[in-house]
Amino acid sequence: MNDKHLLQDAPVIAHCDVVRNHFVLLGGIKDNFSTDIANRVHSFAIELNQKRNYEKFTTFASDCDEMIIENHLRLFRMLKKLLTYSQ
Incomplete structure (x- = not known):
């Protein structure tokens, strides 16, 4: 059974x-x-799951999530800087 069901x-x-x-x-x-x-x-989650299409977000073929992981790390670094500056 897949996630959609x-x-x-x-x-x-x-x-x-x-x-x-x-x-x-x-x-x-x-x-x-x-x-x-x-x-x-x-x-909303059901509708989003039905309409999602990863091909329109990806401009290259990839077998792994390096871009996603890198973006998450970059986001956490930015948040850490913001929290440091706000103190």
Whole structure:
């Protein structure tokens, strides 16, 4: 079974805790969280999974994730600099 079927077949209730935790981490108030938010996030994830096309983002053939890893490392270095300067 591929990820697409796992995402579509998964009950929305199972995603509520994950979405609620991210909602609170982003500054939301736990009492203001509704299951409608989890439903919208779940629907968005299904739509994004259906529409994604990695070929339009990649201009060269690659068998590994060097570019992705390098971009993540660069991002973390930038964040570290920002945090250092803000203190």
